[in-house]
Amino acid sequence: MRWVRSSARLGLRAVSYKSAAQGLKHTPPLPTCVSARTAGTAIQRPTATDVSAGRPLRVCVVGSGPAGFYVTKYLLKEEAELGCEVVIDIVDRLPTPYGLVRFGVAPDHPEVKAVQNDFDQVASDARVSFFGNVCFGKDVSAAQLSELYDVVVLAYGAAGDRELTVPGADLEGVFAARAFVSWYNGHPDFAHMSEEFAKALASSDTVAVVGVGNVALDCARILAKGANALKGSDICDHALDVLSSAGAGLRRVVILGRRGHVQASFTMKELRELTKLDGVACLVRQEELELSRTPASLDELKTARPKNRIDALLTKVADGSDSVSAEAKAVEFRFLVGLSDVLPNNSIPNRVGAVRVERNQLELDEATGAQRAIGSGVKEVIECGMVLGSIGYRCLPVHGVPYDERNSIIANERGRVQGVPGMYCSGWARRGPSGIIGTNITDARSVVAAIVEDVSSKQLALGDKAESRQGLRNMLMGGQDGAPGLRGSGGTKKKVQVVDWDGYQRINRDEVARGAMKGKPREKFVHVEEMLSIATAVGDEE
Structure with a gap:
């Protein structure tokens, strides 16, 4: 038996982790491994014993x-x-x-x-x-x-996604930001969505992104950069094709936040990137920053250095926004605007044509100390052909x-x-x-x-x-009867094509080789069937 020291802890660099974002229609059905039911009866286990001598x-x-x-x-x-x-x-x-x-x-x-x-x-x-x-x-x-x-x-x-529930959220052209992120990153559940994204991008020169987290800014940045700036990355070819064709006419991405900039959850790194895109202006409205600076927000700024830096950068961007041409390609931040509804296209009523937003005000909840967004009744319509919801998971x-x-x-x-x-x-x-x-x-x-x-x-x-490891292999690959509620239940046999680490390494090598031919770090396989074929290309090694 091999022993290791019980661990001087490793200190690792905390790196921003982009999640895939959330919310709406046009997300494929949940994988069948996820049940719509809650727990049911708790699993019963026997009473405790010692670790058996000599076994792991x-x-x-x-x-x-x-x-x-x-x-x-x-x-x-x-x-x-x-x-x-x-x-x-x-x-x-x-x-x-x-x-x-x-x-x-x-x-x-x-x-x-x-x-x-x-x-x-x-x-x-x-x-x-x-x-x-x-x-x-x-x-x-x-x-x-x-x-x-x-x-x-x-x-x-x-x-899962936290969905938009406003009227019109079921129109074509409304997507979860998670779907968009997963699509351009080659997730098998979303690889089929190229045609839907192409139609939405081709229908207008404006995209609205609902939410002000890092995922929302990721989506805005990828759209604003366009295909040429992403060719050397590991973005999937199907996404490059859509961005270079249907997305070529995109002129504006509008990021909508229902509360103020002090409450936004994006980081300084993500914001700074958006302010430095080649050929893309970043726009912020000074009056919306001022409305955001309530007494409670100013108290937040006093105690949070990162938010102070964000406030300073947004103020600097706002100072220069008035000089940007209306025809310039731009990413625009809007704060204190809540989504009221998604409006249909006048010519194609089942597709998105605009979003209607309401001017919000911040109100302090004395019980919780948090600031809530309260509608003022003043509304505005922003024309767009695609809506990405990034509001939670x-x-x-x-x-x-x-x-x-x-x-x-x-x-x-x-x-x-x-x-x-x-x-x-x-x-x-x-x-x-x-x-x-x-x-x-x-x-x-x-x-x-x-x-x-x-x-x-x-x-x-x-x-x-x-026999835990071998028992799992036998259960998955040896055709044991399925358990109630699982694939193969009812007395039938089931067999799962398991991919081990060697199998994944074959997938990895092929992806890297495919990417090298195109000047990319990798070109991902986007269909499970392709992956399984590559993983077992040298035969079953079990």
Whole structure:
């Protein structure tokens, strides 16, 4: 048995983590691995025992994004503390790992994607196995994983959108920002949407983005930059084709924030990038900044240096906005404007033609100390042909996993899933969609500490789990009967084409080779069938 030191903690650079954003129509149906039902009966486990002498702690991590990889990384460092070896199987519903680092980080931000190098080292550890193309809740249930493993960590993120509910949100041309981001980043669930985005971009020279987070600014920047400025990035070819054709006539992107600039959640880095785009003006209205500077907002500025810097930069941009030609290509910030409704195109009534916004005012909620946006009744119409909603995410319920409906997260107490000993959660599934990559590090350490505490205090049932990894392989690939509610139930057999780490490396090598021929870091495969074909190109090695 191999031992490691119980960990001087690694200090890692916190890098901005772009999520994929949220909200509306034209998002493909949720994957069948996500159940529309909430938890149901809690999983029952036997009483606690010691870790069996001479055998490892067997762990399954569901999700291979930052949350899952950081839990894996830090749990591997706790062998000495646990008094046993740790072996970990990472399960992901796609054949490729990295989650939103692959599908959410903007293609012109390669420095953020460099975190994959750290994850590669974790996945290459002999104690770690990757099970790609395995859908939790469909191919394997929460109850089955609990039977197979000592510890199960759920780190599958927030795959749902908070939807716009205003009239007209169902018109063609209204999309979730998540759909747009996932489409240009090559997510298989969204790769088919080129025609829809092309129609929307071709219908007008203006796009409205609802929301003022980093994802909203990512969308605005990618649209404003256009195809030529993105050719050397890992943006997918299908997105370049649409941006170079239908998107060529785009002249204005309007970013709509219902509250003031002090309450906006974008970072200084993202804002600064928008102010420095070649051939693209950045516009801000001085009067909207002034309206935003309420006494409560000024108090926020006094105690928050990052917001002060943002306020200063926006003020500088506003000072120069009046001199920008009305015909110039531009990204325009609008603050204190709430979306009232989406209006149809006069010629094509089932398509977007404009958005109507209402001037808001900030009102202090004495009970919470937060400022709310209150409509003034003054409205304005902004013509546009496409609307991207970037207003939030939600973790989706999975059958067999306790779910907190109010907060749209897994029901948990400091990372321990309520009512299910041995099951934990981390990342957005635990805390909701917030933070940067560094937040997932903190989250992972907290969950790992809880696992170590529960194992050391004999709170977990650690019975005979000697065949966990092989048992999962047999269940997925050997055609065992499906469990109730899963694919293959009703007495039929099921067989899943699992992609292991070697299989992913074949996908990776082919993507890099395809990209090199085009002067890009990689050209992603955007269909699961293609990925599976490449992953098994040298035959089944199991």
